[in-house]
Amino acid sequence: MTLSRIVMRLARNPGTEFAGGDDHRGYALTAPLTADGHLDEATYAKAKAECVVRRFAPDEDAVEGRLTRRGQNWFFDYDASDSADDEPVHKLGQHRFAVGEYVTVNDEDGRPLTYKVVEVQPAG
Template identity: 85%
Template structure:
């Protein structure tokens, strides 16, 4: 099993300043996937140190972190010593990372925002 690079971009989020979405905001995630596109939890346990995330937006510097899991809760972690910066991922264990699928990430302000999977590329 190898890792995959997953790029998610901000989808339409009615009722927010991102009602029309924003292709310049999103996440680039490195994680192991099963053949059907779900996070492979067994491989994740082995490759956890290689499971990274980069948050990008036009009005801020890119921020690097890790994909992390505590119990059944998945989240993006940008500082292991500070839980306040964690960005939870809604039901990540159930999401399929395939083109056109949607993933909800709760941002640093506590807002759940929807992102669309735009790229899934196996890494060699």
């Protein structure tokens, strides 16, 4: 079973305080990918405990969580006992994780923000 380390940094988000993006805000995600860069659902089912996420920003402590799935919806979950903290990831199962691709994550206030994939490597 192969897992990948994916780093996404905040991209340009016109109309927000992040209009120019912010390379110091983002996510580091460990997840299984198919050969074409999509989430590998079969491998995820076997490796859920290893599928983790770390949210980072310069003005807050890093937050550790897990990649979770309910039905066809994927979330970054920071507290298994409370779904209020979940950050939905827009159509995550359809995204291709390759450098230069974009992913939309709803922040803790429910606001959709776009992130750019800047790194995809085998997890060590």
